[in-house]
Amino acid sequence: MVEIIPIDTATLGDRSYVVHDGKVAFVVDPQRDIDRVLAVLEDRGVRLTDVFETHIHNDYVTGGLALAQLTGAAYHVNAADEVSFERSPIQPGHTILVGAMKVRAVATPGHTFTHLAYALDAPDETPAVFTGGSLLFGSTGRPDLLGPANTGELVHAQYASAHRLAEELPDETRVFPTHGFGSFCSATQAEGDSSTIGHEKQANPVLTQPEQEYVDALLAGLDVYPAYYAHMGPANAAGPEEPDLSEPSRADAAELRRRIEAGEWVVDLRNRTAFAAGHVGGTLNFGLDGGFATYLGWLIPWGTPLTVLGATADDVATAQRELIRIGIDRLEAAATGSPGEWTDRELQSYMTADFTDLAQVRHHRPVVVLDVRRTQEWAEGHLEGAVHVPLHELLDRIGDVPDGEVWVHCAAGYRASIAASLLAAAGRQVVPIDDDYAKAAPAGLPIVTPEMTAS
Structure with a gap:
């Protein structure tokens, strides 16, 4: 059989x-x-x-x-x-x-x-x-x-x-x-x-x-x-060789700071809620709970040294396995534990929100609404007054994001969390929207559709 x-x-x-x-x-x-x-x-x-x-x-x-x-x-x-x-x-x-x-x-x-x-x-x-x-x-x-x-x-x-x-x-x-x-x-x-x-x-x-x-x-x-x-x-x-899945070297807080200051990528593997609540300044959030390897591989300048931060050794091993599948063969270093163990400085944080929060805040003060979905998604409908910079273009176009407090959204929250971490690392004030885009219109946010654009 x-x-x-x-x-x-x-x-x-x-x-x-x-x-x-x-x-x-x-x-x-x-x-x-x-x-x-x-x-x-x-x-x-x-x-x-x-x-x-x-x-x-x-x-x-x-x-x-x-x-x-x-x-x-x-x-x-x-x-x-x-x-x-x-x-x-x-x-x-x-x-x-x-x-x-x-x-x-x-x-x-x-x-x-x-x-x-x-x-x-x-x-x-x-x-x-x-x-x-x-x-x-x-x-x-x-x-x-x-x-x-x-x-x-x-x-x-x-x-x-x-x-x-x-x-x-x-x-x-x-x-x-x-x-x-x-x-x-x-x-x-x-x-x-x-x-x-x-x-x-x-x-x-x-x-x-x-x-x-x-x-x-x-x-x-x-x-x-x-x-x-x-x-x-x-x-x-x-002809790729058999991958090396041996444990990467461990980095302490001082080494992590040196790597961040040198322009290397230090990536926090925790989910977006945990990252927003407290993270090491300058780190980027690509959570293992989403399209980790796809989006990290898409955005990272190829060949940039990469270090990862995970709650457990298993998280680091998972990330390592995901990355060798797309040809990122070796991590520079890794650290496990909690954010307080990864830095000797004050942790950074930012609030998260949903589309109802956005609808309310727009009544009280001006904010920048940044849509990081892909162009095809944007063309099918988007928030009135939003700025569109697809996530995969954001590193090269951060300067296109207007000054001010940036409320960033995607379709469900994962890409928004990546974008928020990139913006925060660049010194911007951010609020990632952790919500389903389908809830934007019921929250009272005006939507621009292709029919409206055509007319």
């Missing part, structure tokens, strides 16, 4: 897969922290013989090469991909036997030019296909990550690839994508937690809409993606 075991990386919106027949196994698109894969192999008592990559990934550093080297498995990467390491090149149409299982490579360009899907057949088993960043649940992978010059060609290729899978594979074929669970590699987010080719034929726009209608809608819906993506492809083509 064949078992397909997903390994979720929810914080990046991706899945890897371990597939075995009780004796031997293969892995598809492993994340950097391969100890999770090794634990599954050990638990099932199976031997890894093959590792398959659907594409050179744009949103994380792969663990494929390190996993193959550690286990002696064959590492299958498209023969057309230009890489700096030894691999077992595979081409569309090639079939690899893994025990009783047959794994066939299918050309599915669109997310990248050399993207492959892998169709799985085994005796007395329902067929399956590992689609990587091609056919997703109710969507497809985005075609713009290789630059605007390639987007037009790739989006049409993505349409053709989805139809190739739908035509070649039986309707009962189970679909196992890598992206689509929150990853910015997906054109939209996944619908449901499982699917089949037959279901996608009925529900996925790429298979239900005419080609140009699909192309136009997909391109119109694309928004920005994290800046660190630019570093992922080159890192994966170079």
Whole structure:
């Protein structure tokens, strides 16, 4: 009996897969922290013989090469991909036997030019296909990550690839994508937690809409993606080594102060409520309770020395694991405990608020309202009189935020807390709004909509 075991990386919106027949196994698109894969192999008592990559990934550093080297498995990467390491090149149409299982490579360009899907057949088993960043649940992978010059060609290729899978594979074929669970590699987010080719034929726009209608809608819906993506492809083509997850050195209060004053990043991992209540001046808040690695990787000037502050050693270890997945391989230092242990100076704090508080305060005094949501979110509706600086642009545009007390909001509070910490570190008076944007209008705050703008 064949078992397909997903390994979720929810914080990046991706899945890897371990597939075995009780004796031997293969892995598809492993994340950097391969100890999770090794634990599954050990638990099932199976031997890894093959590792398959659907594409050179744009949103994380792969663990494929390190996993193959550690286990002696064959590492299958498209023969057309230009890489700096030894691999077992595979081409569309090639079939690899893994025990009783047959794994066939299918050309599915669109997310990248050399993207492959892998169709799985085994005796007395329902067929399956590992689609990587091609056919997703109710969507497809985005075609713009290789630059605007390639987007037009790739989006049409993505349409053709989805139809190739739908035509070649039986309707009962189970679909196992890598992206689509929150990853910015997906054109939209996944619908449901499982699917089949037959279901996608009925529900996925790429298979239900005419080609140009699909192309136009997909391109119109694309928004920005994290800046660190630019570093992922080159890192994966170079062949990432096994990550170092050993404990970082510990920093005392004096060292933390030196690092902050030197312009390094010292990041507080606690949640936004705790950070607002008391934190070390100059530290930045990227809580582990949100999109920690995505937003830190997006905002940090690449290569900036990074130190983290966590309530526990487990928090530091979690942050370290998240960061190696996007190629931030080593922390400069870390500290654990409470803010009072991280500084010999007075702690800083600021109040938090909700949209009802904002509606009330605007009746009494002028404040700057800063919206740090992405441009697409802003265009769908925003507070009247708000200033818009997307979070990923804020470091370069702090000077665009008008003078005065800044009340900053996003869609739910996490990004606002990051923005507030950046502004506070720059010496600004801030009030992060820890609230759902949907509550702004009921609180009595005027909203500007696209219809109003058009008129």
